[in-house]
Amino acid sequence: MPSASMYRKCTNHPRLPSPGLPGLSIRSTPFSKRPSAMRSILALGKRIAEAVAVMLFLAMFSIFLLQVFTRYVLNHPLGWTIEVCLILYIWLVFWTAAFLLQESEHVTFSMLAEAVSPAKRRIFMIIGSLCLMVGFGSALPTVVDYVDFMQIESAPITQIPLSYVYAIFPVFLLAVTLRSLLRLISLIRQRPAARPAKPPVPAAGPDKLSSSDQHEAMSK
Incomplete structure (x- = not known):
């Protein structure tokens, strides 16, 4: 009958690489570390x-x-x-x-947002994302209707229907609307950063006093 020491020796063996996949161990990766x-x-x-x-x-x-x-x-x-x-x-x-x-790669006017505190900047970003989502989302049905109407026209040389040429516009509006919605949800869930505590004011020593105060302290 195998003893406890023999069992520990058998279970504490080094990990063996899996065949055909160098560098990977036989044990599976934990579920929490796998990409979602x-x-x-x-x-x-x-x-x-x-x-x-x-x-x-x-x-x-x-x-x-x-x-x-x-x-x-x-x-x-x-x-x-x-x-x-x-x-x-x-x-x-x-x-x-x-x-x-990305949002940072688009042309933006950020002078006003950078001049305020992070909490107010977050409010500006929420308002901006909401405006983009509402504006582009409300324009989407009209743009889709216009693109569908443009199938009666064709390009002069290739005779490609203009509805195919402008079909990217509804795709662009839908993508911006969804990205603005996701950004809005992320900003609402994000907690504002706490303000850092102010460092304590050091007590005024002799070197911090004015010349008149130092003269009075020495006379006393």
């Missing part, structure tokens, strides 16, 4: 948005080079290249602003 499902979904969505932005930029740049080549080398420019570049540029700008740019 929401964080994984957001990371996957960001990678997809970055991939779409890269493809839009590569397509626009390739068509731009084709336009330069046909105009200055072949002396036979293609008319559709300018139109497609403009459409791709519109999609690239609004797609990037909707899904990739």
